[in-house]
Amino acid sequence: MSTIAISVPVPDSLDRRIPLGVVRDTLEITRRNLIAYRRVPQLLVFSTIQPVIFVLMFRYVFGGAITVPGDVPYVDYLMPGIFVQTVVFGAIATAIGLATDLKSGLMERFHALPMARSAVLTGRTTADLSRNVFVVILMMVVGFLVGWRLQTNFWGLLGAALLVLLFGFAMSWIFASVGLAVGDPESAQAAAFPVLAPLVFASSAFVPVSSMPGWLQAFANHQPVSATASAVRALTLGGPVASEVWQAIAWSAGILLVFAPLAVWLYRRKV
Amino acid sequence: MRENAIVVEDLRKHFNEVTALDGVDFEVERGTVFGLLGPNGAGKTTAVRVLATVLRPDGGRAEVLGRDVVREAHAVRRRIGLAGQNAAVDPNLTGRENLRMVGMLGQMQRTDVMPRADELLSRFDLSDAADRPLRTYSGGMRRRLDVAASLMPRPPVLFLDEPTTGLDLPSREELWDMIRELVSDGTTVLLTTQYLEEADRLANRIAVVDDGKVIANDTPGRLKAQMGGIVVEMALPGDGRADRAMALLADRLPGRVEREGDTIRVTSERGGRVLFDILRALDRDDLEPDSLTVREPSLDDVFLALTGHHVAPDAMGPQVFAAAESKGVGR
Numbered sequence: 001m002s003t004i005a006i007s008v009p010v011p012d013s014l015d016r017r018i019p020l021g022v023v024r025d026t027l028e029i030t031r032r033n034l035i036a037y038r039r040v041p042q043l044l045v046f047s048t049i050q051p052v053i054f055v056l057m058f059r060y061v062f063g064g065a066i067t068v069p070g071d072v073p074y075v076d077y078l079m080p081g082i083f084v085q086t087v088v089f090g091a092i093a094t095a096i097g098l099a100t101d102l103k104s105g106l107m108e109r110f111h112a113l114p115m116a117r118s119a120v121l122t123g124r125t126t127a128d129l130s131r132n133v134f135v136v137i138l139m140m141v142v143g144f145l146v147g148w149r150l151q152t153n154f155w156g157l158l159g160a161a162l163l164v165l166l167f168g169f170a171m172s173w174i175f176a177s178v179g180l181a182v183g184d185p186e187s188a189q190a191a192a193f194p195v196l197a198p199l200v201f202a203s204s205a206f207v208p209v210s211s212m213p214g215w216l217q218a219f220a221n222h223q224p225v226s227a228t229a230s231a232v233r234a235l236t237l238g239g240p241v242a243s244e245v246w247q248a249i250a251w252s253a254g255i256l257l258v259f260a261p262l263a264v265w266l267y268r269r270k271v
Numbered sequence: 272m273r274e275n276a277i278v279v280e281d282l283r284k285h286f287n288e289v290t291a292l293d294g295v296d297f298e299v300e301r302g303t304v305f306g307l308l309g310p311n312g313a314g315k316t317t318a319v320r321v322l323a324t325v326l327r328p329d330g331g332r333a334e335v336l337g338r339d340v341v342r343e344a345h346a347v348r349r350r351i352g353l354a355g356q357n358a359a360v361d362p363n364l365t366g367r368e369n370l371r372m373v374g375m376l377g378q379m380q381r382t383d384v385m386p387r388a389d390e391l392l393s394r395f396d397l398s399d400a401a402d403r404p405l406r407t408y409s410g411g412m413r414r415r416l417d418v419a420a421s422l423m424p425r426p427p428v429l430f431l432d433e434p435t436t437g438l439d440l441p442s443r444e445e446l447w448d449m450i451r452e453l454v455s456d457g458t459t460v461l462l463t464t465q466y467l468e469e470a471d472r473l474a475n476r477i478a479v480v481d482d483g484k485v486i487a488n489d490t491p492g493r494l495k496a497q498m499g500g501i502v503v504e505m506a507l508p509g510d511g512r513a514d515r516a517m518a519l520l521a522d523r524l525p526g527r528v529e530r531e532g533d534t535i536r537v538t539s540e541r542g543g544r545v546l547f548d549i550l551r552a553l554d555r556d557d558l559e560p561d562s563l564t565v566r567e568p569s570l571d572d573v574f575l576a577l578t579g580h581h582v583a584p585d586a587m588g589p590q591v592f593a594a595a596e597s598k599g600v601g602r
Contacts (some may be wrong), residue, residue: 025376028375035363035364104359111323156407
């Protein structure tokens with residue numbers, strides 16, 4: 001008997017899908033994407049160097065010219081905005097990663113395997129969530145080094161981190177949809193920026209909304225980046241928390257409810 | 272009696288206006304190698320992609336081990352391996368990690384995955400490179416890993432889409448040996464190729480595909496037997512020499528005489544006789560061919576006879592193609 005392959009007849013019972021197959025497949029694809037982050041460090045650079053530059057720029061260049069309401073040092077106002085901005089920009093990686101996957105021959109192999117097809121999507125967003133855990137912790141350290149101080153307690157910090165991660169996960173699904181809609185990595189990068197620029201810059205992430213013209217305030221006050229940044233501020237600076245946090249959670253949940261099915265639909269249409 | 276592993280009936284697939292499969296039928300007996308032979312764009316890859324459940328057909332039907340590729344796609348996927356034309360591997364993962372991933376996604380028993388990966392790595396001579404990212408592999412190594420990956424879950428039916436394109440001759444021979452070994456273990460293999468030699472040496476049966484249709488389906492031996500005993504080919508470039516030779520030989524030999532540019536090809540059942548006749552006729556007119564070959568008919572001759580054109584000259588590589596073009600092949 002040769003060693004290379006003994007064709008084992010497949011029992012018919014195996015034709016049924018394994019109940020936890022989706023989870024197993026998602027973890028496998030997640031693992032694959034995380035290995036790529038480790039092997040190709042350039043992938044991580046975009047999501048770490050860029051926010052660090054933003055911190056330095058806003059802390060030391062623009063910060064002096066920006067006044068924030070209340071008796072809050074600008075760096076304490078800034079860092080919650082930076083955390084949120086970091087995960088939004090980081091979500092571009094989801095769009096690029098998925099668009100790259102779609103173009104690679106690997107997709108063909110996946111489609112011929114008895115795996116859960118949605119694992120390609122969920123494995124990508126889960127990997128990007130794991131990456132965000134690392135990036136958010138890193139940004140907290142950077143913030144601490146430039147003078148950011150927590151005014152509440154550990155639970156406030158943990159809650160803030162979880163809220164940012166939830167928002168990052170929700171953003172991943174928006175950009176998953178963008179990546180699937182445009183279909184190639186270069187266009188994904190180009191298409192992502194116009195989506196995220198108004199969200200990030202016309203928000204309370206870096207400057208108080210009250211400094212903006214009235215028509216822009218209307219938008220800036222009612223969008224997810226501002227809502228999440230405000231909730232993170234409440235959790236790290238102190239003050240009334242409940243309503244801010246619920247609003248932020250509602251935004252993330254709403255985004256997930258719309259964009260996760262949309263991404264799945266776009267994906268099904270592609271294959 | 273042996274049963275069929277693959278049944279394809281009136282399979283059709285269009286891409287916008289392009290018809291890739293125009294009513295394809297064939298059957299593949301269990302435990303045999305079936306070759307789909309044809310030029311680029313003939314529809315071979317489309318057929319494989321439909322059978323591997325990657326593409327949905329527009330019409331007709333196909334079964335793998337009794338399971339319908341559309342309605343029972345999941346069941347089909349549990350029974351097949353696919354090695355595609357473009358090495359479908361993750362360049363950032365190591366060889367071992369790639370195999371692991373395919374094994375896990377192929378729903379293998381967790382404990383079975385790593386031993387199977389080690390076994391295949393050593394069988395495909397990749398043990399030393401097992402822990403290097405695929406980016407560092409040569410083209411041949413990638414191709415071998417791709418085939419190894421398709422074998423991870425021990426599929427009873429294996430699809431190989433141009434498995435040896437781009438491989439050097441030793442690697443090609445090695446892969447052929449592996450395919451034979453798989454088949455002796457009971458695996459059914461469907462392979463597509465543009466290489467006549469490959470189909471000839473591996474396949475128990477060959478379907479010649481052109482323009483989305485099967486134009487012949489037989490054993491390599493019988494396909495070649497249609498062509499008669501021997502082929503004599505001579506090159507007479509320049510000065511209308513080929514015209515003169517054609518005038519001397521046409522309709523005067525016990526065989527078929529064809530001309531392609533400066534090359535004249537004679538196919539005949541009566542090898543010795545026809546060779547004497549040719550040489551005598553040319554000598555009388557003082558025509559000396561630049562080259563003269565006597566050989567057995569190849570599948571290319573079969574293909575030429577069936578379709579009026581060669582099997583993808585570009586598949587032979589740029590140099591051969593240039594040479595072929597200067598000889599006027601394919602006109």
